[in-house]
Amino acid sequence: MxxxxxxxxxxxxxxxxxxxxxxxxxxxxxxxxxxxxxxxxxxxxxxxxxxxxxxxxxxxxxxxxxxxxxxxxxxxxxxxxxxxxxxxxxxxxxxxxxxxxxxxxxxxxxxxxxxxxxxxNTLQQQIEVLDEEEKGVLLRSLVSIISGFQHNELISIAKMCVTCSYFRPNVHKNSTQPHYCAYIDEPLGEPDLRVDCPDYEMIEV
Ligand code: SF4
Known part of the structure; x- marks a missing residue:
């Protein structure tokens, strides 16, 4: 490579x-x-x-x-x-x-x-200039990249929805909030996905 x-x-x-x-x-x-x-x-x-x-x-x-x-x-x-x-x-x-x-x-x-x-915080200030669609794509991409690092044990547990036992992906098709959190009992759209959730619980494997 x-x-x-x-x-x-x-x-x-x-x-x-x-x-x-x-x-x-x-x-x-x-x-x-x-x-x-x-x-x-x-x-x-x-x-x-x-x-x-x-x-x-x-x-x-x-x-x-x-x-x-x-x-x-x-x-x-x-x-x-x-x-x-x-x-x-x-x-x-x-x-x-x-x-x-x-x-x-x-x-x-x-x-x-x-x-x-x-x-x-200066990093957040740079992100604030992006439009909402760009932010959504960026967040989803970051979640995916961090998940890969977590899978390869290159970072410690990232408290993200996609690896949380309360996360129910794509339960509401054709919705802007297709996912669901069983802990807070609320639908989640892509921008709602968390990367450092205090209520996170790791999926048992
Ligand atoms: S508890 Fe937090 S990390 Fe887990 S699915 Fe709900 S919002 Fe996401």
Whole structure:
């Protein structure tokens, strides 16, 4: 297979789309590094803070974070220790379960996570200029690409409708909302498909 970076190959649309994603990933890396320089936190620490604040899970263990970011528990533990030193996170045990250590954000950590969570908003601003049809096609395409990565175990569980046990695809033919979510009990159109749903439940295989 030829490299996607071989710019002499201008006839392959797959290659050009892949290069486009790579350019976007460069932008995102640059943006998070800017936040990193300003705060003294590493990019992954910033991502931990934002995940703990927004990913709809009330209790995180080191293992949960390691699984979410596909890192080793030792790497996560080091990063969490650094967040603890900065008084942004705390480790705690429950009275009824002394063996498991949970990580939660401190009030200071929550405030900072909220502020830092805006680091990728410029990407959304670029998407806002597309028309609704383009957005629908883009969302569906992204869901498909992410599903492929998930299938190949290249990303951790993506909380998307198409891999959720509550998802019922194409139950209403000839409708703008052909799909159905059995959890929220509502029809879903293509633009309604979620990629980070807090109510997601993985399909049992
Ligand atoms: S629970 Fe969330 S991810 Fe699952 S089908 Fe419903 S909306 Fe989609």
């Amino acid at each position: 030829n490299s996607i970076f071989d710019s002499s190959n201008q006839d392959n649309i797959d290659r050009k789309i892949a290069v486009g994603f790579e350019r976007i990933s460069e932008v995102l890396k640059t943006l998070i590094w800017e936040e990193s320089k300003q705060t003294g936190l590493s990019p992954i620490q910033i991502q931990f803070l934002v995940a703990l604040l927004y990913e709809g899970k009330s209790e995180w263990t080191i293992g949960d974070i390691a699984s979410r970011f596909q890192l080793t528990p030792a790497t996560v533990s080091d990063a969490v220790s650094s967040l603890e030193d900065k008084e942004l996170a705390v480790r705690e045990r429950k009275p009824d379960d002394r063996r498991t250590v949970y990580i939660r954000l401190s009030p200071k950590g929550k405030r900072l996570a909220k502020k830092l969570s805006l680091w990728a």
